[in-house]
Amino acid sequence: MAFKKGKYCEVQLGTAKISGMGTWTLNGVSLAQLDETEFGDNWMHFSFGLGDGGTLSFNGIYDPDDSTGVESLQQKNMNGTNITDIKMFIDSTSYYEPCQTTGYFSPNSTSGNDSEPSHVNVTSWDINVDKAGLAQISFQAKVSGCMVLV
Helix, strand or coil, X not given: CCCCCHHHCCEEECCEECCCEEEXXXXXCEEEEEECCCCCXXXXXXXXXXXXXXXEEEXXXXXXXXXXCHHHHHHHHHHCCCECCEEEECCCCCEEEECCCCXXXXXXXXXXXXXXXXXXXXXXXXXXXXXXXXXXXXXEEEEECCEEEC
C-alpha cells in the first residue's frame, strides 16, 4: 500500500503554489438519501439523490506578498469568481481538482461515472495573528459539482 506523506502535499492555484499552506481538508462529500417508504412497509427504504461535492478548507502561514496565490484567492472571494484550476496535492504528483469533464473520477476510474464540469467558490477567509507566533490565514470553499483525483 502506498501511504501518502503530508510533507509532499501542497495547494496550487493554476500552476502557482499557494505560499505558506500547511493543511487542507476535503470534507462532507455525500449523496442525499431520498425516502421511498410507503404505507404498509415495515422498514424504511431509500434511494440515492443528488450529490454534494463537500467543502474545502486549507490554511497556513499568511504571506501578504503572495499575489498569485493568497491575494488571488482573496480577490476571487470578493468578486464571486468560480475557480476551476485549484489543485489539492496528496503527494508530489497526484492531486484533487474540480472535475472539468464527464464520466471521470480518478486515474483508475475513467468511464461510466456520472460527473460534470465543476468549480469551487471561496466562501470565506480568515487571518489570525498571535504575538507569540506567525500570522495565519485560512480559506473555506464550497465545491459545486465534484473534485476528481488526477
